[in-house]
Amino acid sequence: MEPDISAIASLIGETTRAQMLMALMSGKALTATELATSASITSQTASSHLSKLVDGHLLVVRKQGRHKYFQLRGHEVAELIEKLLTLSAAPNTSSIATGPSDPKLRESRVCYDHLAGEVAVSLYDALVRQGYIADNSSETLITDSGKAFFTNMGADIAKIENNKRPLCKSCLDWSERRNHLSGTLGQWILEDLLSKGWARRDLNSRMIHFSSNGKTLFNKKYGIASI
Amino acid sequence: MEPDISAIASLIGETTRAQMLMALMSGKALTATELATSASITSQTASSHLSKLVDGHLLVVRKQGRHKYFQLRGHEVAELIEKLLTLSAAPNTSSIATGPSDPKLRESRVCYDHLAGEVAVSLYDALVRQGYIADNSSETLITDSGKAFFTNMGADIAKIENNKRPLCKSCLDWSERRNHLSGTLGQWILEDLLSKGWARRDLNSRMIHFSSNGKTLFNKKYGIASI
């Protein structure tokens, strides 16, 4: 028998559940009540939805005291949602025509485990321009000079390369409609800039807030031309 | 506003519509009645579903006389369904535990525009073994000797490479749980072996039937060790 794709799709195909999943695209683990309030429903309803999402293997749950922390099951689930995002954003751009309600969200946000938005697209372009990654329109690769560059930045390339997941992967940005960097390297960049204190996650959204100093350093280190 | 992923997901999240989409994963254009019978519903119901799928930009329709031919909108939609397939197949393997009902389907089938199943996995392995493609666990690439090999096979590499779509792309096979070849090269291989008459599409399913002679030639040309 072919697997039944409708089971998983119908889990996502419900507005409130979809809202919860989008909230979890921040990569953070959220409690049941946090997810309930973010989707504007009661805790009873949220509980029902969340158990369905866990049963459907889209979420994992970790119990901690009297709290239950929910998270996306892994990057595979995140990638599925990304694909849905780009397909959802594509056709309506002309018909809805209104810009994004939140310009800050358009500028920089988290896409599960890597950076997205204008900043991420600029970063991608800058890395290509400097020859650290190569985008030959078929696939995205890290170059030798790129490996040297990231090693110099403090990354353990061998470690993050030794993974089933691709090191580099271009991921279509739904707001910019251009490539940004995903994969384990994209993951490292996000973790690195958070640990360096250049930016911090928003508490309640997928947004990323750069400090003005952090933004300057980020642009300088990665050779991004600031306007 | 973030795009609403639930709209598209709910289109797929209905069993009969999902069946129709799976039927269209054969890559062929099918008429409304063909899709209706394949999903065991009346033409009225099918008509309703199909118009929703077209409105949701998952299908395109082409009118020809009194027939309406439906097709997946493009490889992006096919890739979304592939991702759903692998996620759907993954968790239940141990719980359901039964093999695929149709061993022929497991052996070789079409995945929108490329080959899938055991044959496709063997092909992938053979190409890697001979150094025609390189799978460095991060991404899949065609090598120079691979380019020479496929040019010798009659492919116009420059033409199929000059595309927004990746030339090589590994695609996880849901039945084998291993990589097979997708992308424009995977597309070329399928078209080539069909045009050479080594195999033919099944009329009513995603199955691919190799002629015994065609299978021998296929194995020989691509250096696949037959058991």
Place this chain on the structure above:
DNA sequence: CCAATAGTTCGATGAGTATCGAAGCAGGAA
């Protein structure tokens, strides 16, 4: 022109399910 086939529209029915109030359970705090 008439018959046959492909597909659509409309309306009624029915199944599935999201929602929340009320009650219950469990972990942590006083």
Place this chain on the structure above:
DNA sequence: TTCCTGCTTCGATACTCATCGAACTATTGG
């Protein structure tokens, strides 16, 4: 213990939507 909070279970309600019969439009073939 007693209270408070986070989460779950149960049951009733309401809403969405898949389904099909019946009637209708459009295209092809004689």
